[in-house]
Amino acid sequence: xxxxxxxxxxxxxxxxxxxxxxxxxxxxxxxxxxxxxxxxxxxxxxxxxxxxxxxxxxxxxxxxxxxxxxxxxxxxxxxxxxxxxxxxxxxxxxxxxxxxxxxxxxxxxxxxxxxxxxxxxxxxxxxxxxxxxxxxxxxxxxxxxxxxxxxxxxxxxxxxxxxxxxxxxxxxxxxxxxxxxxxxxxxxxxxxxxxxxxxxxxxxxxxxxxxxxxxxxxxxxxxxxxxxxxxxxxxxxxxxxxxxxxxxxxxxxxxxxxxxxxxxxxxxxxxxxxxxxxxxxxxxxxxxxxxxxxxxxxxxxxxxxxxxxxxxxxxxxxxxxxxxxxxxxxxxxx
Numbered sequence: 001x002x003x004x005x006x007x008x009x010x011x012x013x014x015x016x017x018x019x020x021x022x023x024x025x026x027x028x029x030x031x032x033x034x035x036x037x038x039x040x041x042x043x044x045x046x047x048x049x050x051x052x053x054x055x056x057x058x059x060x061x062x063x064x065x066x067x068x069x070x071x072x073x074x075x076x077x078x079x080x081x082x083x084x085x086x087x088x089x090x091x092x093x094x095x096x097x098x099x100x101x102x103x104x105x106x107x108x109x110x111x112x113x114x115x116x117x118x119x120x121x122x123x124x125x126x127x128x129x130x131x132x133x134x135x136x137x138x139x140x141x142x143x144x145x146x147x148x149x150x151x152x153x154x155x156x157x158x159x160x161x162x163x164x165x166x167x168x169x170x171x172x173x174x175x176x177x178x179x180x181x182x183x184x185x186x187x188x189x190x191x192x193x194x195x196x197x198x199x200x201x202x203x204x205x206x207x208x209x210x211x212x213x214x215x216x217x218x219x220x221x222x223x224x225x226x227x228x229x230x231x232x233x234x235x236x237x238x239x240x241x242x243x244x245x246x247x248x249x250x251x252x253x254x255x256x257x258x259x260x261x262x263x264x265x266x267x268x269x270x271x272x273x274x275x276x277x278x279x280x281x282x283x284x285x286x287x288x289x290x291x292x293x294x295x296x297x298x299x300x301x302x303x304x305x306x307x308x309x310x311x312x313x314x315x316x317x318x319x320x321x322x323x324x325x326x327x328x329x330x331x332x333x334x
Contacts, residue, residue: 003054009091010035013050016098016147017154033074036081039154046154047084051075055090055099055123066120068092070099077109085157088116095127100143100153102161118142130209131177131202133163135170152205159198169195173202180206181248211235211248218315219255224307225269225277228257236261238317238325251318254307263299267329273319275307280331 004012007030014024017039027036035050053070070090080086080103088106090099101116118134125132126144131153134142141161145153153160163170169191176183180203191199215235223233236256239246246252254271256264263269270278279300287293309316 003056004091004093006033006052007031009052009054010050012091012147013052013089013150016150020148020151022151034079039151041151044155047081048154049079049081049084049086050089051078051087052089052091055092055118064119067117068120068123069115069117070101072110072114072116075110078103078106080107085154087154087157090116090118092123095123097123097126097144097146098150098153099123099126100145100157100161102140102142104161105138105140116142118144125177129177130206133160133170133173133177135163139165141170148209149205152202156198156201159195160202163195166192168192169199173199176203176206180210207248211237211250211253214250214315215253216255218250218253218310218312219308220310222255222308223257223260224254224271224309225256225260225264225304226302227304227308232257234258234261236264238321240328243324243328245324249318250310250315252321254317265329267331269303270326270329270331271307271317271322272326273322275309275317275322277303277305277307279303 013035014026014037017024017037022039022041025038025040027038028034033051035052037048037050039046039048053072055068055070057068070088078086078088086103088101088103090101091097092099099118106116117136122132122134122142122144126146131143131145131149134144136142141163143153143160163173172183172187172191173195176199183203185200188196188199188203212235216233219233221229221231221233223229233255234257236254237246238252238254254264260269264271268280268283270280272278284293284296287296307317
């Protein structure tokens with residue numbers, strides 16, 4: 001495949017961060033390498049210096065057939081971002097995945113025609129699973145990941161690349177990448193020090209991502225309550241995650257726009273076991289009494305009588321889950 005130009009690579013990084021729900025302010029000029037930017041979300045902010053190249057096949061008969069690499073050009077030494085994050089990235093356009101290398105292993109001046117390697121199987125695993133760590137022969141941890149993982153990667157950068165220090169920690173991280181639901185919280189307690197928080201965060205992120213992808217695809221990215229798309233739709237749990245009867249089954253989820261997701265969790269609306277969309281008269285009366293009923297008529301007018309159902313019956317909300325969901329949200333009290 002054709003290699004992407006520098007500005008195209010920069011756009012991929014910035015676009016991926018924004019798609020994760022972060023605001024981005026670019027600090028470097030067009031085509032100026034490295035890319036520097038600030039990213040913000042809620043009360044958290046990160047300053048990032050990103051070096052990035054295309055990932056290509058290693059080439060040459062002397063190299064393994066499954067070896068891919070970034071070829072470092074235009075840089076004689078990586079400069080650290082003071083009070084920020086310094087990342088070395090590759091982009092494999094064939095599968096649409098990034099690979100991150102540990103800056104701490106590459107602080108010294110670079111030699112002639114330097115390159116950093118990663119195996120093809122880890123890139124492909126990242127494409128399928130979302131995230132895949134790779135321990136190199138020198139114990140450096142490289143991380144392959146899809147664009148939707150980039151914000152989590154940047155947040156956990158130093159810890160993720162620090163997993164090469166203990167083989168047990170790395171094995172548990174690799175197990176989470178393979179199947180997050182198969183790794184118990186008890187097993188995670190065996191991870192040492194602050195890396196335990198990273199494993200828990202990655203596990204939660206991957207489980208949420210798998211659930212989100214399945215639910216949104218089942219509903220064709222359409223709100224089950226009003227039919228809206230416009231990439232404003234979220235995957236809502238019917239039985240909340242923290243509840244003992246919750247699950248990550250697609251049938252425990254509904255796709256909802258942000259407004260109707262909030263309205264569902266606040267018991268302003270509900271979906272019953274016959275897939276009817278209900279609006280709480282008692283809740284509406286209460287909001288009217290306290291003067292918070294602005295937009296009520298328009299809100300009610302946009303509700304469908306029946307929810308949008310996924311084409312596949314197995315993906316449709318479990319009626320039992322819907323009943324429990326109504327009870328948990330106190331629907332009977334309104």
